Amino acid sequence: MIYLDNAATTLVKPRAVGEAVRRALVSAAGYARGGYEAASRAGNLVYDCREQAAALFGLSDPARVIFTLNATHALNLAIHALVRPGAKIAVSGFEHNAVMRPLALRKIRPAVLKTPLWEPETAVQSVKDALADGAEIFILNHVSNVFGYALPLDEIAPLLTAAGVPLILDASQSAGVVPLDVSRYPCLAAVCMPGHKALYGPMGTGVLLALDERLASRPLMAGGTGSRSEEMAQPDFLPDAQESGTPNVPGLAGLAAGIRFVRSVGPENILAHERRLAQETARALEGNGLLEVFSNPAQTGVLSVRFRDIPAESAAEQLARQGIAVRAGLHCAPLAHRTAGTEQTGTVRLSFGFYSTAGQAEQAAKAFKLVKKL
Known part of the structure; x- marks a missing residue:
């Protein structure tokens, strides 16, 4: 078989990814729930993945790396935390249903920017028009999963930064392929991505880079985090605020190996x-x-x-x-x-x-x- 569906999932991965998953399956358990060796190993594996992701994307604080099931999960977390009812939202003309359906559930009809294929100047002008019309938050598909067209982030981001308007970036098709240093874009509130595409991790892994403080105060889920167990309120700090329940430790061990590979190749x-x-x-x-x-x-x-x-x-x-x-x-x-x-x-x-x-x-x-x- 000649596999040419890598935009869905990278099938052929570095050998180290599978090896990391297998090791974690038989050696890691009780993440953040005990002081014994297997629990410590689980914690170390997850933190290593946070550090790898933070390093790849220019994020100074690994605690802002939130692990999810996939990019859809990450986008839902970001939209829940950052998009208030009735807000004026602007999206690109390439958004995935992972953006459009969460907005529809909130009965939000976003303004769709004019972003024709291969016309970055038109996209930039449309962003200017949306800002003039009062757009309060942008959700943009960095690279189209259908056409491979990359929006001109370097031209758009300064406009949003100057206007004080936050950006949720869907990096599903760009993470691991298009170099992205989040420190260069102050407007970024959240960056959402899967682990199983160009980060070469296993399916069932995803990442949310939580750059806006509101992501710590409005979790989509609540439950056990291994911290502040005596309180009924969800912890209000990252990553605990957005990570309830036991994470996919073997998957994240594999994802760390995948990200390490991406960093080594560039x-x-x-x-x-x-x-x-x-x-x-x-x-x-x-x-x-x-x-x-x-x-x-x-x-x-x-x-x-x-x-x-x-x-x-x-x-x-x-x-x-x-x-x-x-x-x-x-x-x-x-x-x-x-x-x-x-x-x-x-x-x-x-x-x-x-x-x-x-x-x-x-x-x-x-x-x-x-x-x-x-």
Whole structure:
């Protein structure tokens, strides 16, 4: 199988990740609940993961690294803590349902910025317009999970900082690929990401970088934390305020190994590798008259294509029979498809990882030529 669905989950991971998970399974227990060796080991493994994440993202205080089940969980925590009823919210035109549905549950209809594909200047102007219209908080998808388009954070963040408007950043497709130093962006209130994508950790892990103090005072869940057990009130300090119950210690041990790998290789080098494969594949596919290829030199390793007269799901099934693993449909991001004009058809998405090869990309491009209208 040629696996090209890394935007969903990186399947091929560093060997150290699996080894770390296995060691934790048989040696760590009782996290923050005892003074014996196995409990201490669990605590050390989790704290190591906090330190690794803090170092990767330029965060000075590891206590602000909150562990979650996934990016969706992290986004729900951030939205619950930071978005008040009736607030004027602005979102990009590429938001995932992990943002749009929590807002819908709160009966909030956000203003959707004009963020057409490959037009960063339009996105910046739309942010200016939203600020002038009174937007109180922005929730932005850093990199589209459908098209690999990165919003111009370096241009947008200073505008929000100057206006004193906070930003929740969905880094689901950028964490581990696009270098991100949170200290450079004072407007950041929260950064949300999964562990199982470009951080090369196990599924069932996620991270919330809690940069706004309100994240300590408005937890989504309450329960046992191993601290202040005599009080009925949830602890009001991080990370305890947002971490109730026993964490996924084996998963976090694996995530620490994954982040350590990303730091050793460098997100900028991972990005260069994935981008090169995406562009080579795009060039190969653009010669196929049956396809519309959504490509730009600035995109990450996520590439969407659309067959002109073949349903995306049918194309993906035919590719799967040839041993090519891709994803088809709306990718849980109908807003992104509305922005790009693909809402009625969806796309076939190829997404590369650090372990993807040029040979695999070439084989995938050849397989596309064999897809037929049924």
